[in-house]
Amino acid sequence: MSESISMASEAPSPSLLEVLESGGHRSTAPRRAIASLLEKKQEGFSADALSDELPSVGRATVYRTINLFLEAGAICKLATMNGSHIYSICGVGHHHHHTVCVECGAVDEFRADAVERLISELSAEIPGEIVSHRLELFVNCHSCPEIAGG
Amino acid sequence: MSESISMASEAPSPSLLEVLESGGHRSTAPRRAIASLLEKKQEGFSADALSDELPSVGRATVYRTINLFLEAGAICKLATMNGSHIYSICGVGHHHHHTVCVECGAVDEFRADAVERLISELSAEIPGEIVSHRLELFVNCHSCPEIAGG
DNA sequence: ACAAGCAATGATAGGTCATCTCATTATGGG
DNA sequence: CCCATAATGAGATGACCTATCATTGCTTGT
Numbered sequence: 001m002s003e004s005i006s007m008a009s010e011a012p013s014p015s016l017l018e019v020l021e022s023g024g025h026r027s028t029a030p031r032r033a034i035a036s037l038l039e040k041k042q043e044g045f046s047a048d049a050l051s052d053e054l055p056s057v058g059r060a061t062v063y064r065t066i067n068l069f070l071e072a073g074a075i076c077k078l079a080t081m082n083g084s085h086i087y088s089i090c091g092v093g094h095h096h097h098h099t100v101c102v103e104c105g106a107v108d109e110f111r112a113d114a115v116e117r118l119i120s121e122l123s124a125e126i127p128g129e130i131v132s133h134r135l136e137l138f139v140n141c142h143s144c145p146e147i148a149g150g
Numbered sequence: 151m152s153e154s155i156s157m158a159s160e161a162p163s164p165s166l167l168e169v170l171e172s173g174g175h176r177s178t179a180p181r182r183a184i185a186s187l188l189e190k191k192q193e194g195f196s197a198d199a200l201s202d203e204l205p206s207v208g209r210a211t212v213y214r215t216i217n218l219f220l221e222a223g224a225i226c227k228l229a230t231m232n233g234s235h236i237y238s239i240c241g242v243g244h245h246h247h248h249t250v251c252v253e254c255g256a257v258d259e260f261r262a263d264a265v266e267r268l269i270s271e272l273s274a275e276i277p278g279e280i281v282s283h284r285l286e287l288f289v290n291c292h293s294c295p296e297i298a299g300g
Numbered sequence: 301a302c303a304a305g306c307a308a309t310g311a312t313a314g315g316t317c318a319t320c321t322c323a324t325t326a327t328g329g330g
Numbered sequence: 331c332c333c334a335t336a337a338t339g340a341g342a343t344g345a346c347c348t349a350t351c352a353t354t355g356c357t358t359g360t
Contacts, residue, residue: 058339
């Protein structure tokens with residue numbers, strides 16, 4: 001391996017419920033339902049689709065809970081090419097980037113030192129101070145036949 | 151300069167009106183008004199704000215015209231950290247990336263071979279085929295006092 | 301210049317995604 | 331158990347964008 005790159009396909013997510021506890025939030029039935037569903041969906045998911053799958057939970061609560069996990073860093077929000085947002089469980093606790101399959105929407109994480117090195121290089125060339133960055137790779141994972149088949 | 155990087159701060163934009171002509175679109179008063187305003191706003195701008203500044207032009211027309219320029223590649227659409235979209239004149243005709251000032255919203259373009267090299271490297275390590283990518287740098291340009299002063 | 305054909309326009313309705321409001325409900329400590 | 335308060339949810343509201351469709355106004359042929 002010439003580069004330090006790490007995929008996160010099978011990284012176990014820390015229990016979302018623990019995130020609630022440690023954040024001083026109550027463990028309620030709606031939140032447990034959302035957390036449970038989220039942990040099944042390592043794939044990228046939209047807030048609205050999630051809400052549809054949980055008819056017993058109010059839309060507002062779904063959004064609130066997602067933002068709660070987002071602020072805790074337990075999930076990531078990323079922008080797709082068409083401007084909508086998808087969320088994804090964050091296995092890696094620190095800075096990383098995402099790949100999104102343009103066919104099936106599967107999201108994966110990767111961390112590559114080369115990316116961070118590049119940003120450092122660019123910071124010397126670019127006027128101003130780089131505060132943060134976003135890198136998203138849109139891929140075709142070539143392993144999504146049945147999903148695309150719908 | 152050790153790397154091949156080019157900023158586009160003062161690149162003159164090809165006349166947006168020419169884009170219309172070459173695309174077989176009519177040059178109408180509303181479109182001219184929009185094009186004219188766009189060329190003044192090298193800064194990032196939102197479609198809605200643009201519409202507000204052109205009360206004489208219908209919102210639908212503003213959006214339609216923006217999409218027209220977008221499809222022609224004359225302007226770029228980019229996602230901010232908060233999920234909204236801003237547009238920016240594209241001086242560079244080919245693939246490039248953007249810096250967005252988190253203070254004043256100024257958008258600049260840059261093209262760096264190092265970025266493309268990085269993507270090539272990553273493609274060897276990442277499962278699937280990289281279809282496209284998005285890299286945005288959020289910067290503090292440190293030259294936006296009066297704008298921030300409001 | 302005039303008419304005709306059709307692209308373009310704009311007022312407004314509608315759609316999507318997300319947040320806000322606030323009366324009601326559930327949680328968890330004492 | 332009781333209470334203070336966090337959390338919920340139905341619906342309103344809002345931001346942002348697209349669809350509809352009757353009207354307007356370019357552009358070309360004559």
